[in-house]
Amino acid sequence: MKFVDEFRDAELGRAVATQIMSLVEPGRHYKLMEVCGGHTHSIYKYGIDDLLPANVELVHGPGCPVCVIPMGRVDDGIAVAHEEGVIFTCFGDMMRVPGSDGSLLDAKAAGADIRMVYSPLDALRIAKQNPDRDVVFFAIGFETTAPSTALTLKRARAEGVRNFSVMCSHVTIVPPLRALLESPDLRLDGFIGPGHVSTVVGARPFEFIPADYGKPVVIAGFEPLDILQAIEMILKQLADGKCEVENQYKRVVPYEGNLRALEVMAEVFELRPHFEWRGLGFISHSGLKLSERYADLDAEVRFSVPGVRVADPKACQCGEVLKGVIKPWECKVFGTACTPERPIGTCMVSSEGACAAYYNFGRFAREREVV
Amino acid sequence: MTRADTCGSEHCITCGDDGVAMHVVRVDEARGLALCEHEDGARETVETALVDPVAPGDVLLVHAGTALTRLEPVA
Numbered sequence: 001m002k003f004v005d006e007f008r009d010a011e012l013g014r015a016v017a018t019q020i021m022s023l024v025e026p027g028r029h030y031k032l033m034e035v036c037g038g039h040t041h042s043i044y045k046y047g048i049d050d051l052l053p054a055n056v057e058l059v060h061g062p063g064c065p066v067c068v069i070p071m072g073r074v075d076d077g078i079a080v081a082h083e084e085g086v087i088f089t090c091f092g093d094m095m096r097v098p099g100s101d102g103s104l105l106d107a108k109a110a111g112a113d114i115r116m117v118y119s120p121l122d123a124l125r126i127a128k129q130n131p132d133r134d135v136v137f138f139a140i141g142f143e144t145t146a147p148s149t150a151l152t153l154k155r156a157r158a159e160g161v162r163n164f165s166v167m168c169s170h171v172t173i174v175p176p177l178r179a180l181l182e183s184p185d186l187r188l189d190g191f192i193g194p195g196h197v198s199t200v201v202g203a204r205p206f207e208f209i210p211a212d213y214g215k216p217v218v219i220a221g222f223e224p225l226d227i228l229q230a231i232e233m234i235l236k237q238l239a240d241g242k243c244e245v246e247n248q249y250k251r252v253v254p255y256e257g258n259l260r261a262l263e264v265m266a267e268v269f270e271l272r273p274h275f276e277w278r279g280l281g282f283i284s285h286s287g288l289k290l291s292e293r294y295a296d297l298d299a300e301v302r303f304s305v306p307g308v309r310v311a312d313p314k315a316c317q318c319g320e321v322l323k324g325v326i327k328p329w330e331c332k333v334f335g336t337a338c339t340p341e342r343p344i345g346t347c348m349v350s351s352e353g354a355c356a357a358y359y360n361f362g363r364f365a366r367e368r369e370v371v
Numbered sequence: 372m373t374r375a376d377t378c379g380s381e382h383c384i385t386c387g388d389d390g391v392a393m394h395v396v397r398v399d400e401a402r403g404l405a406l407c408e409h410e411d412g413a414r415e416t417v418e419t420a421l422v423d424p425v426a427p428g429d430v431l432l433v434h435a436g437t438a439l440t441r442l443e444p445v446a
Contacts (some may be wrong), residue, residue: 038389119436121418144390148437151418196390199432199439252432252440260421261439
């Protein structure tokens with residue numbers, strides 16, 4: 001397939017891996033964080049870490065939209081789904097995320113009308129087909145899915161659909177990165193920047209990482225060669241004593257992002273003062289809510305949302321996994337009490353979650369030889 | 372074929388918030404929508420406001436039913 005096969009060439013992959021070998025300083029340990037869950041998935045699907053020297057460690061960041069949703073937010077969604085006359089819609093992965101008393105899938109089994117959709121546009125279609133019901137879309141995700149929600153809200157307004165509303169749990173990528181960089185228990189050497197988030201926000205929002213924290217960032221695509229080349233570019237910057245934002249994914253990501261998407265997001269959303277992230281706690285200005293102009297389409301205004309805060313289960317170490325402090329297989333319940341079929345923690349739910357990626361691709365534990 | 376058919380336990384192209392390349396089959400200019408097709412044959416109505424104008428044959432990067440950018444052929 002065009003755009004894909006070129007970036008899965010094994011010969012080229014080996015050549016880049018050799019180049020990476022030549023860039024690492026013996027005796028130095030490199031910790032690079034891939035911010036995006038899509039990268040985590042590709043790394044384990046293609047065994048990219050097996051091509052790296054043992055002293056180059058990949059740490060999985062907080063960029064999986066499902067993994068960062070706290071239990072309390074799931075409980076809030078379930079409460080709205082149980083309201084009289086509501087059809088509650090969400091992405092498929094979200095249905096399996098455990099709340100304090102079961103998941104949305106459990107609530108559906110108990111009788112709530114909860115439906116999986118592939119896009120907010122699908123949810124709007126359901127609203128138009130069911131004018132006597134209240135259709136709520138549970139919006140999650142970073143700046144990749146937020147424009148989609150924003151455009152659907154504008155469309156609902158333009159088409160006069162009044163039985164549609166959004167429970168907004170969108171988050172933004174920069175505040176958690178800043179929180180991680182401020183975290184005392186994590187030392188990172190560089191970042192593989194998120195590819196598709198950058199399609200929307202551009203590369204500029206990541207400039208604070210080299211400027212304020214002295215770490216290189218390379219925005220990368222999702223094919224194996226993209227990721228390998230991004231690692232090579234980070235190591236090259238470190239070897240040359242440079243520190244800047246580079247764009248490996250130029251074929252998709254413009255440096256300025258998508259200005260139309262940023263405009264529509266600015267119109268429809270505003271920043272919440274605080275938003276709770278699973279494992280990371282409350283982070284200032286990291287979540288989006290609907291702006292005053294769209295308050296009539298805000299499910300949190302239309303329905304009573306409990307807004308309770310629920311502590312993560314004691315056995316679950318998703319927070320440490322999301323901060324890259326432990327590897328998924330080091331969690332006490334990994335692969336035993338917590339599996340993709342019966343997840344305890346969110347990182348085991350989505351295919352982009354670090355735990356699910358390790359589990360699905362047989363990465364239960366690994367030792368690599370030091371070169 | 373629907374998208375649901377393509378969602379295995381390993382990966383789901385949309386539920387996992389993953390961008391997917393789709394080519395434009397038909398354009399509804401008045402409504403700002405396009406019928407797009409994935410490589411596996413799955414079809415979806417896609418919001419094109421962020422990349423307009425689009426034409427049949429264009430390849431778009433689609434996230435959650437919205438085209439975020441146009442994909443250019445690799446030289």
